[in-house]
Every structure is written in structure tokens, then in C-alpha cells.
Amino acid sequence: xxxxxxxxxxxxxxxxxxxxxxxxxxxxxxxxxxxxxxxxxxxxxxxxxxxxxxxxxxxxxxxxxxxxxxxxxxxxxxxxxxxxxxxxxxxxxxxxxxxxxxxxxxxxxxxxxxxxxxxxxxxxxxxxxxxxxxxxxxxxxxxxxxxxxx
Numbered sequence: 001x002x003x004x005x006x007x008x009x010x011x012x013x014x015x016x017x018x019x020x021x022x023x024x025x026x027x028x029x030x031x032x033x034x035x036x037x038x039x040x041x042x043x044x045x046x047x048x049x050x051x052x053x054x055x056x057x058x059x060x061x062x063x064x065x066x067x068x069x070x071x072x073x074x075x076x077x078x079x080x081x082x083x084x085x086x087x088x089x090x091x092x093x094x095x096x097x098x099x100x101x102x103x104x105x106x107x108x109x110x111x112x113x114x115x116x117x118x119x120x121x122x123x124x125x126x127x128x129x130x131x132x133x134x135x136x137x138x139x140x141x142x143x144x145x146x147x148x149x150x
């Protein structure tokens with residue numbers, strides 16, 4: 001390790017590389033997963049199994065969901081709109097705040113930054129359902145992703 005590497009992006013005490021914080025934004029796909037969780041809850045099935053890929057198991061039926069549904073569900077948990085069941089169960093359910101968000105009565109930070117599964121920073125700008133319903137994290141967003149990391 002060179003002297004420059006040691007100070008540039010590495011801890012001065014132990015030399016460990018310091019990771020950037022990745023931003024997580026509310027978007028159309030997260031809203032779609034939240035809506036599926038809400039519909040399942042209204043139908044009497046609080047806990048649903050969110051699968052890898054693009055499906056959710058609701059009452060034994062596989063329902064089509066946005067691609068990477070489990071990743072979206074875990075982000076919804078960080079926003080406080082869903083909660084996770086037992087570790088590694090894949091079970092999620094909507095929270096009261098999640099229902100309020102779908103009704104347009106609750107807002108969440110536009111962007112959150114997480115580390116080790118915990119929210120460490122929140123954007124001061126708050127957004128509601130109408131602000132994110134049509135937000136698609138497109139190619140331009142991902143091309144600029146490196147610049148918005150902290």
C-alpha cells in the first residue's frame with residue numbers, strides 16, 4: 001500500500017478501505033412492491049414471501065412483481081414502509097406508515113444512505129406517493145451514480 005492509498009479512501013488508523021455510502025431513492029418499482037404488500041394485507045395475508053427475481057408468493061400463488069423485488073422490499077423496510085420477518089425468511093409485510101404512504105398521507109425522505117443495513121443519513125427533502133409514482137431510475141441516474149455516493 002502506498003502512502004497516497006493510505007490517506008486517500010483508507011482509514012489512517014488501520015488502513016482499511018473506507019466504503020462510500022450508497023444512496024437509495026424511492027421509485028416506481030418500490031411503490032409497486034409496496035402496493036402488492038398492501039393488497040395482500042387487505043386480503044388477510046399480512047406476511048408474504050418476497051422472492052429473488054420478479055415474483056412474490058401471496059397465499060401460495062406466485063404473483064409477478066418488479067425485477068429484484070426482494071431488494072426493493074428491503075429498501076422499503078429502511079424507509080419504514082415495510083417490515084421484515086425472521087432472519088432469512090424472505091417474509092415482509094406493510095406497516096401503518098406504508099398504508100399511509102399509499103394513501104398519500106405520509107412522506108419519506110427522498111434519499112437515504114445506509115451502512116450495514118442501517119440508515120445512517122436521510123435527505124431533508126421529503127416525498128410522497130405522487131412525487132415518486134412515475135420515478136424510474138434510468139440510465140442517466142446510473143451513469144451519474146458514482147457522483148452521488150457519499
